[in-house]
Amino acid sequence: MRTSCIYYWDNGVGVKVDASLIKECLDAEFDCSLFDFSISQNDNNNYFDYTPEVQYDIGIFIQNFQPNLLTRNKINVFIVNEEWLTCKEASSLSDFDYVIVKNKFAKKLLEGLHSNINVLYFWSRDLYDNHYNKYKNNNIIHFAGKSIQKNTECLLNNTNVHIFDSTGRYKDVRTEFYYTEYISDTKLSRVFNTSDTHICPSLYEAHGHYMFEGMLCDKKVIASKIPVWEEQIDPDYLIFLETKPGIIINEEYEFLNSNNDSESTKFPFRRGFIVDSSDLEDKIASKNYKKPRKYLTNLFNTNKNNFLEFFKNI
DSSP: EEEEEEEOOSSSSSHHHHHHHHHHHHTTTTTEEHHHHHHHHHHHHHTOOOOOSEEEEEEESSOOOOOGGGGGGGEEEOOOOOGGOOOOHHHOOOOOOOOEEEOOOOOOHTTOOSSOOEOOOOOOOOOOOOOOHSSSSOOEEEETTOOSSSSGGGGGGGGTTTEEEETTTTTTTOOOOEESOOOHHHHHHHHHHSSSSSEESSSOOOSOOOHHHHHOOOOEEEEEEEEHHHHHHHHHSSSOOOOOOOOOOGOOOOOOOOSOOOOGGGGTOOOOOOOOEEEEEEHOOOOOOOHHHHHHOOOOOOOHHHHHHHTTOO
């Protein structure tokens, strides 16, 4: 059996989820290992620099990479979340044999940086729990987690929306239905299954687990019309929010600005698709939507099969 190792930096915003989902997929054909180098870099430099006697057949790096780890593998693959791709990482794409992006729009952005960029659509965890789904309420929720690109700003004035934002950036602005504590997967599943409507007005996503997790729970989902979602999802199964034309960079969303040299804005491919606030209010009031779960499970099975086939053939 061929071997593979998935390398990831656990930053708390979905990369660890990606790693576990990829491992589960590849386990069917590979002896697959996980390596969280966010721990090793600081705590065990000797192990971090260590190259095993027998290389892995394939090394898969998710979102970040550390050059010392490339020699551990015969073939190196970089799965890019383009909005987090730094200038330094972009200039190092040639160190990899293959680059994977999660949507066609990303491939267009990165064309010219690598000769072998492949689009592989992803899938998400299934948090559906029929027990909790029986106890539905009319809550409207927005789950930002630790991410800054979820466009939480546009929901702060709507006190009917329950906002889960562990960054706590707006705790002095918003008090009612604003939750900043860490939420376990068990509690997250309960919240997702019992709430009626999920609002996902993201400025940008490479994949967007929380939107898909809401759809898998058979909920009404309202989401930005951004490339990765518009490319994949039949609009009959969710409610799209119109975004302002083109790619918007403005002072209200300073972290999107890639034109200065500060540490937080050194991402040349970061984009912001801003939703129309009046359209958002209309869509929240809308009641018509199809149950998306079966549609999405079929789509994700196709995505997983395509992903596995790609790695079997490299």
